[in-house]
Amino acid sequence: MTMFKRAMIFVTFFGSCFAIALLVASLGTKQWVNAVAKRTINPEESQGRINFGLFDGKKDLNVAYGWRTYPIDVVHLLKYEPEFLNYWLWLGTITCVCAGLLLSALSGVFAAINAGTSSSNCLLTSKRLYLWNFLAMLSNLGAIGFWLLQYYFKLQSNVLSREELENMWTSENMADLGYSFWFVVGAAAANFINIIILLIANSDGNKETVIPMLEEKTNGAIMLY
Template sequence: MHMFRRGMIFATFFGSCIAIALLVASLGTKHWVNAHAKRTLNPHESNGRINYGLFSGKKDLNVAYGWRSYDIDIIHMLKYEPDFLIYGFWLGTVTCVCGALLFSDLAAVFAAINAATSNSCFSGTPGLYLWNILSFFCNLGAIALWVAQYYMKIQYNVLSLEDLDNSWTSLNMAELGYSFWFVVGATVAHFINIIIIYIANSDKKIDPIIPMIEEKTNGAIMLY
């Protein structure tokens, strides 16, 4: 049973590593949003593809004369075009993902420690619950904030003011990209970790309690 528990706890190390990889990928990739665009003046001849992450992205626009690519600087857009995204939701999303990454790192480190040594306050069962639950809720926060961002801003527009002035529109042509779903995957990984920790600690072997009379009887026998 002791080896079973250690093995289960060590399994959460791999779960945390998966979560770390997914969160790093979500920060490094540029597909939190994927969208198409059309020009209202010539919708059948124009086409646009837009994708961006939390910090940068790319847009390809075709006005019927060929494709042209442009880089998107999200921080610049937030500064000079405040209606592009809700700044508080964007900042909250970035903060939650970074917090989830930090707690995932701690969960991985202390899972390895707990599998190799005896329990302590922050590397034992309470600590493993703490780091995984904190990361789980940080991930949930990032998901909730970006979904709110989508329904309040992204689904209506992902284009700059310059593009809007040139009669481009992305209304109802945007969707959540795979970078966002990486965070969902990290959330699932930590939820599974929490379940594993619970299972690993739910079947602890309980030492039998010897009644006091039986202990005295056994003691008397030993004297004889």
């Protein structure tokens, strides 16, 4: 394996680490959706700010008497207010993010191994890095797709609980995708860039020739005779 190829493969290690950091941040932050809200009976005097992630978040509401902050437990709402989010789209998002995290970790580990050794193991060969990065990108794209469906079918029209809705609050057409969601987009881009780097590293002009090794073995055999 040439030094150029080793260096390019090692670059994908950093790309995988970047994807891992983005995915961990997406799971840990509470900005998958941001929204504002108001009461239909006094829209000029009421204000609301809502943001939450895959597991929890918060809402700040002001009914003209000052701001009040309330926690949002997404899991609780899924259980007791199933109309709040589509459970399967929510579960699909989490599953895909976790799968992308695992596959990005695998691609990073195998990139480091391939950059330091020349293994013939089918699981460790540099061409197998295409598979890990492609699967990681596919998982991240799955998470993006699930959450976009969640947004268009549920979040765009409402991010409030039954209690707020009964108190005449509304967030219809006032919700946006938060930066936690865009972290996953960035992770998918990092996996895609890794694939491009691997294509460059394994291009015909950078492939290591095996002829010198065959000649060396032949010469060794002649010497024995």
